[in-house]
Every structure is written in structure tokens, then in C-alpha cells.
Amino acid sequence: DGGITQSPKYLFRKEGQNVTLSCEQNLNHDAMYWYRQDPGQGLRLIYYSQIVNDFQKGDIAEGYSVSREKKESFPLTVTSAQKNPTAFYLCASSILDTNTEAFFGQGTRLTVV
Amino acid sequence: GQQVMQIPQYQHVQEGEDFTTYCNSSTTLSNIQWYKQRPGGHPVFLIQLVKSGEVKKQKRLTFQFGEAKKNSSLHITATQTTDVGTYFCAAGGYQKVTFGTGTKLQVIP
Numbered sequence: 001d002g003g004i005t006q007s008p009k010y011l012f013r014k015e016g017q018n019v020t021l022s023c024e025q026n027l028n029h030d031a032m033y034w035y036r037q038d039p040g041q042g043l044r045l046i047y048y049s050q051i052v053n054d055f056q057k058g059d060i061a062e063g064y065s066v067s068r069e070k071k072e073s074f075p076l077t078v079t080s081a082q083k084n085p086t087a088f089y090l091c092a093s094s095i096l097d098t099n100t101e102a103f104f105g106q107g108t109r110l111t112v113v
Numbered sequence: 114g115q116q117v118m119q120i121p122q123y124q125h126v127q128e129g130e131d132f133t134t135y136c137n138s139s140t141t142l143s144n145i146q147w148y149k150q151r152p153g154g155h156p157v158f159l160i161q162l163v164k165s166g167e168v169k170k171q172k173r174l175t176f177q178f179g180e181a182k183k184n185s186s187l188h189i190t191a192t193q194t195t196d197v198g199t200y201f202c203a204a205g206g207y208q209k210v211t212f213g214t215g216t217k218l219q220v221i222p
Binding site: 033035040041042043044045048058090092094100101102103104105106107 | 203
């Protein structure tokens with residue numbers, strides 16, 4: 001099955017620890033994105049990447065880091081510098097074109113205690 | 114940067130009533146996309162509008178793109194409990210997709 005997979009679905013971490021969220025796609029999409037969603041809120045863009053070994057900051061990149069070493073993979077690290085890391089994180093991918101839809105993973109719900 | 118606002122933020126309707134959500138952009142859009150997110154789920158693409166004044170229908174859902182390509186609407190006729198969820202508009206772009214704030218729809222049986 002073609003798709004985009006995020007793991008784990010639920011993640012608990014202690015305050016001050018870095019944590020990495022996985023995102024893998026087998027759709028052969030060039031573009032990949034990370035969004036953050038807080039309760040009752042819309043989707044805010046954290047980082048995006050259009051090509052391997054290149055990525056750009058979105059609207060709320062502070063406290064996060066990413067890498068794009070392979071086309072299929074776009075992991076997100078939530079660092080201890082992120083003030084309010086508890087949220088629902090969504091990864092998405094698309095072909096690199098203006099008029100194209102984004103395909104989303106199932107999401108990872110991160111809780112920092 | 115580009116901002117996409119949606120109204121209302123929340124809407125409760127009786128089953129069988131109609132529902133409409135509106136999306137407004139601060140800039141002219143090349144296209145507008147609509148997504149639906151079920152409770153606890155992830156956004157799923159519904160449709161894309163590209164042309165000025167375009168209207169598209171999917172069963173009970175009607176999507177419109179404004180003449181100036183700065184606003185859009187989604188209308189659901191005779192809502193059902195399966196329509197429950199949050200509806201997002203999104204401004205498509207070459208580099209990134211900017212999502213609206215979303216409208217959360219509750220349908221009362």
C-alpha cells in the first residue's frame with residue numbers, strides 16, 4: 001500500500017528531553033511537511049522540504065529540527081528548547097507542484113510531562 | 114505572510130440542517146483546497162478549486178471559489194452525523210500549503 005507513515009502514534013517524554021518523530025512515505029513525493037496542531041486550532045507549519053538534503057523553516061520552527069537524508073524520510077526532532085511541545089504532530093507529503101493535494105500521516109500525539 | 118481565515122470557528126447543527134463554512138485570504142490565491150479531519154484523525158483531501166468563480170459538487174457538498182480568488186466556501190446540504198469533523202481550507206502554493214484555522218462541525222442527531 002502506498003502511503004505516509006508516522007510513528008509512534010502516542011509518545012510521552014519528560015520535560016527537557018529531546019524526542020524524534022518519524023515520518024516515512026513511499027509515494028515518491030518530493031515535498032514533505034511537518035505541521036503542529038493544538039486543541040481547537042488549525043495546522044501550523046513547522047518545517048518543509050522540497051528535495052533531499054534541503055529544508056526550510058515554516059511559521060513556527062523555533063525549538064524544532066529536521067533532516068532529509070533520504071527522499072522517503074523526514075524526521076522531526078522536538079528539542080528541549082521548544083517551550084510548549086505537547087501537541088498533535090502531522091507529517092504530510094505532496095508532489096512538487098502548485099496544484100496538488102497533501103497526503104497526511106496518522107499523526108503523533110506528543111505529551112511532555 | 115499569507116493568512117487564511119475561516120468562519121465560523123465552531124458550528125452546531127441539528128441533523129438535516131444545512132451548514133456553511135467560509136474561507137478568506139489576505140492575498141489572491143492560485144488555488145484553494147478543502148480537507149476534512151474526523152475527530153482523532155488526520156486531514157483528508159476533499160477537493161481543489163483553481164478557476165475564478167468555480168463551483169464543484171460532491172454529493173451533498175458544494176464548493177465555491179470566489180470571483181477574485183480570495184475567498185471560498187463549503188456548503189453541506191442536509192447534514193448527517195457522518196459529517197462531524199473539522200473542515201479546513203488551504204491555500205496551495207509551490208513551496209507550501211497554508212491551512213486555514215478550520216471550522217469544527219458538530220451534528221446533533
